[in-house]
Amino acid sequence: MLSVNNLAARIEEKEILRGLSLDLPAGQVHAIMGPNGSGKSTLGYVLAGHEGYEVTGGSVTFGDADLLAMEPEARAAAGLFLAFQAPLELPGVNNANFLRTALNAIRRAHGEAELDAVGFLRLARAEAKRLAMPDDMLKRNVNVGFSGGEKKRNEVLQMAILRPKLAVLDETDSGLDIDALRIVADGVNALRGPEFSALVITHHQRLLDHLVPDRVHVLSKGRIVRSGGPELARELEANGYAGVVADAA
Amino acid sequence: MNQSLRNGADAYLARYQGLRGRLPGDAAIRDAAAAAFSEGGLPSMRDEDWRYTSLRGLAETDFQEPLSAVSTAPILGEAIDAPRLVLVDGRYQPGLSTPPAGVTVTPFSENPYFGRLPDIKCPMAALNTMLAEDGVQLHVAAGVDAGTLVLLSLAPDGHRPIAFHPRHGIHLEAGAKLTVLEISRGQGAYLHNAVTEAVVASGAVLTHIRLQAEGPEAFHVNTTFAEVAERGTYDAFVLTLGARVARTEIHARLIGPHGMVHLNGAQLLGGQQHGDITTVVAHDAPNCGSRQTIKNVLSDRSRGVFQGRIEVARVAQKTDGYQMNQALLLSPHAEIDCKPQLEIYADDVKCSHGATVGELDAEQLFYLRSRGVPDAEARAILVRAFLAEAMDPIAHPGARGLLERAIEQWWEHRP
Incomplete structure (x- = not known):
């Protein structure tokens, strides 16, 4: 599904990713863990195509495509979804219109018919209900006046509606209470299947109790320094990153 | 004075001398306006009120009288x-x-009433007073809700440069209601120099929505004088899309307590267009409110101007005034000039003003694109969102839809 090979990237003059390699097969969920500043969020932004990051080396293949050659909207149309750590507020943009515009843009890119307002609202209301989100979140402006938890749930709602093949969740668990955490995990688990993969960027073991990964990778100074099964997350929770990072250095 | 402005003014004065005997109405009023116009001429950028807007292009165009007797015309x-x-x-x-029904319509040519508010110290209003031939006077009787009226100004010919100076009046008696949706369109080079007097009696509500979609070579100058009595409302919105040079100037005066004035607007300009919105809100009575939200979307080498003056007289205690001018620059060559002025002589008032200038937010744009929305569509969404605050108070669904479609078309066909 996703193959990252020796990826290097910088923001302005600062090198962040320094030869990161990762294989994420279809149908699997991998977790990326690591200390602050190790490059976790940068990886998400680079995969989604943020212009502020300059790729200086390596390659990324998504399906059969050269991901790095694609515009952000083309990546989304190909099935990539980044759940933002700090979702943007869009004053003046209605949440339901925003979601319908996004869904229809992706449907258009696939040569599918667009959904009208009625058909879309039926779909959106059903997904919102599954995520225990109040209906009025669809009527409000995108993320404006949303609490931190509501913003994160709105990201998961977008993911549920857009049905990506690959979801990159950038610390979607941060700032969530245990109930919200379970809702987010359930949202991802609901999409799990042979055609869906996820890259879960997190600081904490907590989310991984509900969203059990197939593999866990530890990122340090822009490279994967260790990989293992779900038990690696528990080891990190118990002992911290210091040992892992020191071993690798 | 600049020579081309002087020559342009002289040409209008010569035209007035030639037409004087045939123009309808009180010649003394026109002569006074001609004397004022002769003295001041066409406004130059040395005049404080016209510091950011040049009429040289207007002065250098040899505008003719419109041909008479137009019986049919395509509705643009x-x-x-x-x-x-x-x-x-x-x-x-x-x-x-x-x-x-509910509105008495009198053509200016039949009953040339110049109104009592227009001020010949405004040079373009003086020019209008001097040369006005026609226009419409609207009157709504007390307590009548007259619904919505479209006032459509067309300049459909486009073959020769013409100048016209329509004179309009809108008079609402106590408790009357009217929505005027004014639309200006045309082709080719022409000068549309309109003056409107709006008199809103106590408890009356005048909603005045304008879509200025003149042709790209046109000059559009529109001067409105509004007076609002006790508990009356003058609710104005202007959308400036067209013309090479446009100036919308509104003088609103609150003369009775608890009156309300809204002067909202948006200018969407491209190419080398110049759009000027100038407002003067005079609070002459206590407990009145005024609200102004002006949004500018400027691309290419266009230039937007907003000049807003709020005058609060000594008697106008408990005035609540608000003014906000915001500009979104879509090109590094676009320019916005903003001149807020507050003159406050009362001590118990709430008056605020602000101005912002910015570009489209790169992070918001990326957020939309990361959801699959193509770049151009994402930009359009953010521009519409920028305009929302000014557009949202437009409660009239038909007018709102018309303006939104006009904005969509502007976005799709912008250079």
Whole structure:
């Protein structure tokens, strides 16, 4: 599904990713863990195509495509979804219109018919209900006046509606209470299947109790320094990153 | 004074001398305006009120009188399902018009009433007073809700440069209600120099929505003088899309307590267009409110101007005034000039003003694109969102839809 090979990237003059390699097969969920500043969020932004990051080396293949050659909207149309750590507020943009515009843009890119307002609202209301989100979140402006938890749930709602093949969740668990955490995990688990993969960027073991990964990778100074099964997350929770990072250095 | 402005003014004065005997109405009023115009001439950028807007291009165009007797004309733009009054080249066309019940319509050519508010110290209003031939006077009797009226100004010819100076009046008696949706369209080079007097009696509500979609070579100058009595409301919105040079100037005066004035607007400009919105709100009575939200979307080498003055007289205690001018620059060559002025002589008032200038937010744009929305569509969404705050108070669904479609078309066809 996703193959990252020796990826290097910088923001302005600062090198962040320094030869990161990762294989994420279809149908699997991998977790990326690591200390602050190790490059976790940068990886998400680079995969989604943020212009502020300059790729200086390596390659990324998504399906059969050269991901790095694609515009952000083309990546989304190909099935990539980044759940933002700090979702943007869009004053003046209605949440339901925003979601319908996004869904229809992706449907258009696939040569599918667009959904009208009625058909879309039926779909959106059903997904919102599954995520225990109040209906009025669809009527409000995108993320404006949303609490931190509501913003994160709105990201998961977008993911549920857009049905990506690959979801990159950038610390979607941060700032969530245990109930919200379970809702987010359930949202991802609901999409799990042979055609869906996820890259879960997190600081904490907590989310991984509900969203059990197939593999866990530890990122340090822009490279994967260790990989293992779900038990690696528990080891990190118990002992911290210091040992892992020191071993690798 | 600049020589081309002087020559341009002299040409209008010569035209007035030639037409003087044939123009309708009180010659003394016109002569006074001609004397004022002769002294000041066409406004130059040395005049404080015209510091950011040059009329040289206007002065250097040899505008002619419109041909008389236009009986039919193509209706430019989309049809609107409401009673309408049509002016072609500034002349009222009864044959094309469907006046509504509840509004008495008197063509200026039949009853040349100049009103009592317009001020010949405004040079373009003086020019209008000097040369006005036609226009419409609207009157709504006390307590009548007259619904919506479309006032359509067309300059459909486009073959020779013409100038017209329509003179309009809107008088609402106590408790009356009217929505005027004014649309200006045209082709080729022309000068549309309109003056409107709006008198809102106590408890009356005048909603005045304007779509300025003149042709790209046109000059559009529109000066409105509004007076609002106790508990009356003058609710104005202007959308500036067209013309090479446009100036919308509104003087609103609150003369009775608990009156309300809204002067909202948006300018969407491209190419080398110049759009100027100038407002003067005079609070002459206590407990009144005024709200102004002006949004500018400027691309290419266009230039937007907003000058807003709020005057609060000593008697106007408990005034609540607000003014906000915001600009979104879509090009590094676009320019916005903003001049807020507050003159406050009362001590118990709330008056605020602000101005912002920015570009489209790169992070918001990325967020939309990361959801699959193509770049151009994402930009359009953010521009519409920027305009929302000014557009949202437009409660009239037909007018709102018309303006939104006009904005969409502007976005799709911008250079």
